[in-house]
Amino acid sequence: MTTRPFVTRQRDRFDQTTGLPLMASALADLPKMIRENTPGRLLGVIALAIVPDSLLFRQSTDSIHKLRVLVSQEIQATVRPQDRVYSLSQREWLIIQPNLLSSAAPMLAMIRLRDKLMAITGAGASVSYIPRLAQGAALWPANGEDALFLVQSARIARLASEQGNPDILLYQPSMESEGEKEHGLLGDLRQALTDNRGLALYLQPQMDIASGRCVGAEALLRWQRGNGEWVAPPRILEAIDRLGQRQTFNRWLLHQASQIQKQLVEHGIEIALSLNLSANDLLDVELPDMIGQALATWDLDPTKFMLEITETMMIEESWQVMDVLERLRALGLRLSIDDFGTGYAGMGYLQRLPVQEVKIDQTFVRQLAHSDKAREIVASVIQLAGKLEMSVIAEGVETQEMLDALQALGCRFGQGFFYSPALPLSDFIRWWQTSPSAKI
Numbered sequence: 001m002t003t004r005p006f007v008t009r010q011r012d013r014f015d016q017t018t019g020l021p022l023m024a025s026a027l028a029d030l031p032k033m034i035r036e037n038t039p040g041r042l043l044g045v046i047a048l049a050i051v052p053d054s055l056l057f058r059q060s061t062d063s064i065h066k067l068r069v070l071v072s073q074e075i076q077a078t079v080r081p082q083d084r085v086y087s088l089s090q091r092e093w094l095i096i097q098p099n100l101l102s103s104a105a106p107m108l109a110m111i112r113l114r115d116k117l118m119a120i121t122g123a124g125a126s127v128s129y130i131p132r133l134a135q136g137a138a139l140w141p142a143n144g145e146d147a148l149f150l151v152q153s154a155r156i157a158r159l160a161s162e163q164g165n166p167d168i169l170l171y172q173p174s175m176e177s178e179g180e181k182e183h184g185l186l187g188d189l190r191q192a193l194t195d196n197r198g199l200a201l202y203l204q205p206q207m208d209i210a211s212g213r214c215v216g217a218e219a220l221l222r223w224q225r226g227n228g229e230w231v232a233p234p235r236i237l238e239a240i241d242r243l244g245q246r247q248t249f250n251r252w253l254l255h256q257a258s259q260i261q262k263q264l265v266e267h268g269i270e271i272a273l274s275l276n277l278s279a280n281d282l283l284d285v286e287l288p289d290m291i292g293q294a295l296a297t298w299d300l301d302p303t304k305f306m307l308e309i310t311e312t313m314m315i316e317e318s319w320q321v322m323d324v325l326e327r328l329r330a331l332g333l334r335l336s337i338d339d340f341g342t343g344y345a346g347m348g349y350l351q352r353l354p355v356q357e358v359k360i361d362q363t364f365v366r367q368l369a370h371s372d373k374a375r376e377i378v379a380s381v382i383q384l385a386g387k388l389e390m391s392v393i394a395e396g397v398e399t400q401e402m403l404d405a406l407q408a409l410g411c412r413f414g415q416g417f418f419y420s421p422a423l424p425l426s427d428f429i430r431w432w433q434t435s436p437s438a439k440i
Contacts, residue, residue: 362396
């Protein structure tokens with residue numbers, strides 16, 4: 001029983017055919033390698049892919065496996081001892097090169113790799129050739145400081161080389177097609193992250209259904225551009241990732257959340273604040289340290305924060321993700337699974353995760369009044385969470401009818417427009433002060 005999770009995590013770290021570490025390992029290693037890079041020197045990321053043709057597609061699985069092993073071995077033999085090699089897919093590899101003296105180094109490395117790999121003539125593999133190679137490279141810090149952004153910049157350059165000539169390219173921003181409207185949005189967002197103009201966290205109350213008492217609030221991202229346009233949160237986050245500003249945004253988020261929690265305490269509002277994490281956040285090994293520093297700087301109680309992770313992002317859980325989650329729990333933070341019911345999780349899944357709360361997705365809550373299936377799903381989630389000693393909160397509560405149905409099924413907590421929309425901090429404090437039941 002105790003060895004299976006360990007074995008699973010060990011297998012999850014490596015490609016089973018090549019023995020190379022996977023993409024998640026690259027994203028976990030990159031921040032540390034950047035920190036340890038010699039001052040004044042560059043760091044390069046190379047994405048290399050085999051461009052298949054019809055003959056390659058007709059090869060047997062065994063032949064393809066042998067070719068992947070051979071290519072992996074040749075890459076490792078060609079790069080420097082300090083370089084690291086990763087397997088991204090059946091036909092794609094990643095090489096991280098620390099401590100480069102000049103921007104020409106990745107180009108020279110890609111030329112050597114091309115010459116070595118295109119000279120493959122079998123060596124035990126039934127596939128005696130590689131149809132074509134495509135390679136792209138990105139440099140830190142010029143092409144991005146965020147690990148995922150840097151990797152994807154190299155892959156974009158590789159994609160450009162795959163789609164045309166030459167077959168070796170360094171990343172250029174012009175490789176990304178970007179309309180004038182989108183370009184303007186990205187520029188405005190970059191400025192908003194700098195001067196905090198228009199970007200804010202709104203609070204939506206989370207209530208004890210039986211007593212009507214406010215027990216927490218979810219911090220929801222809001223952004224109004226200078227032209228008056230309100231930008232939807234998913235679009236904001238997508239733009240942040242395109243800018244490679246995820247860590248900058250996370251620092252902003254933690255700073256804002258800490259300030260909000262301080263002001264709530266000053267107004268006598270002792271509630272937990274829920275923050276949303278993305279899939280990329282859970283691959284950031286520096287996240288727990290960043291949060292720990294924020295808690296220490298602001299002298300905040302970690303139990304007053306709930307970190308929400310979506311169920312769908314956790315289906316492909318990796319050892320890096322589990323390590324980050326366990327370190328977050330070690331800080332004293334509480335964890336919640338958001339949008340539960342929209343993925344494929346079961347009891348075993350919940351047992352593996354160090355979480356204390358399950359959020360029922362609003363899709364099911366809104367169907368409670370007229371769908372037997374929705375009621376059965378919600379009832380099952382409540383029963384399952386109860387057995388695992390987790391609390392349950394329903395989101396998207398909009399009517400008294402929904403609230404009554406949830407209470408009848410044994411759901412203790414809820415949030416939604418029935419209670420209040422998400423409010424700016426000043427309005428939330430005013431709502432609290434003028435809602436007697438919220439403070440009971």
